[in-house]
Amino acid sequence: MAPPSPRPGHGLLRCPICRLDLTAAAGALACRNRHSFDLAREGYVNLLRGGRHRPSAGGDNSKQVRRRESFLQSGHFDAVAATIVTYVQRSGAEPAAGCWRVVDAGSGTGHHLGAIAAMLHAPVVALGLDIAREAARRAARRWPGHAFAVADLWEEWPVKDAAADLVISIFAPKNFAETARVLAPGGWLAVVYPGPNHLVELNHPFGLMRHHQGKGRRYVAAARRYIGPPTVARLTRHAVLEGDGIRDALLMGPNARRINPSTLDAATGPLTVTFDLVVLLSRGPSAT
Template sequence: MSLICPLCHLSLSAEKNSWRCAQGHQFDRAREGYVNLLPVQHKGSREPGDSAEMMQARRAFLAAGHYQPLRDGVAELLAARVSTPQPQLLDIGCGEGYYTDAMATALQPLHGQVYGLDVAKIAVRLAAKRYPQVLFCVASSQRLPFADASLDAVVRIYAPCNEAELQRVIKPGGWLLTVTPGPHHLQQFKALIYREVKLHEPESKCYAGFTQVEQQSLGYPMTLNSADATTLLQMTPFAWRASEDVWQQLRAATSFECDADFTLTLWQRD
């Protein structure tokens, strides 16, 4: 088992309704099936992460299929690269599990274990209730509750992370898949908010201890109704800059055309 105790870093063993380490630290399994591995001293706030209202809105937006091509692209890329029997895979910042479930389905023939991790308890609760094939945990991406060199792959879709932790938990030869905004991603929202629309910079980040082996661009147009358009804006950093006039314009629109544009980059652990 890859999970470790967030307090003493010893291995966790699954019991009937809890996880325990050799030091006697115990973490109960919630009714929905997830485990909370975020000690109170690591929370940073009372309820870190997105609110319940935001998570429900995000779930509705994703269920409408607007990001289905990205979901499929991530799953296909993993299925093409991860080939070891019984692989261990982690989705960092899994949210309500939309992408995590697709990863688990893609790797099902290999009989591995897919984990979903998020700091927001409400997100993990929703995910665990809907996707029982994934083991979800509440935890910080800055202190991953996984043993050294225990994971065959880690997926990072927009999520913050600690790069030293990625080096620590991914096996030599293992994979890191990142998803970042492509140059034209949601440029129509930018046009509503900024006087000058600047394209996203190309992904040029390097991860110490990893070699980039593949990069794909995935772009397509979306036609959104007013509810989905306002939800999508809420899901972006642009929301903080949007004026009330912008929100009213989106709520009144019968449809809103915008571009989805993603960059998928695959790295291999040296």
């Protein structure tokens, strides 16, 4: 069987050890200092330092990834990608390199990255980063034209300086300093996080985590400081969920770790549920 080959988005990566460029080398990506990282059969690369194999702290487990995939396929969050693309394109922004270089920080199943890439007018070079190997594996299988890498967003990202025109961070860890470093001049950051009414109907029956209202203010301040003046849009939707739809919504995110499995028997519905999403967009200064 032919060894897996890198995808265009892997060209945005750099060596996590010495920061030199990575080039293709027989089923791997390697730098001139001979640091080498195998491409997995599915086409993603693991750039965690030391190729750590322990379950990734903070990363989604395979059950969460499956729940998220099933939930996103039902289309409840489709407005997220559409809002980001409409906003960025309406600004008249043209990517400097003639194609949109998009980095998805915490890409999960690659659902939003794939949707955004399909909607942007110019060609797209897409790279998703996630600490969960199961997420990278599934995303690489699902999106053969896009690149995926296993990396920890709380560390220095294995991405070249000024290599991205758009960084997206959707319900994922937000590292504003690294975002600023990898954004090209005039590049965009799009952050999506839950608003105060997100899944509010499920709070009481299932004892969900409360959303910290201060967080939104902190993200706005950090975007202003590291990137540029932010614009905030609120997407509110309602949907009737039942059975597995409710369980997907509950178990795809951080709540999965705290919900008592016995309470899930009550998740039968039908129940009208609120999706309250905040989309923050911020553009960095251009070179001129």
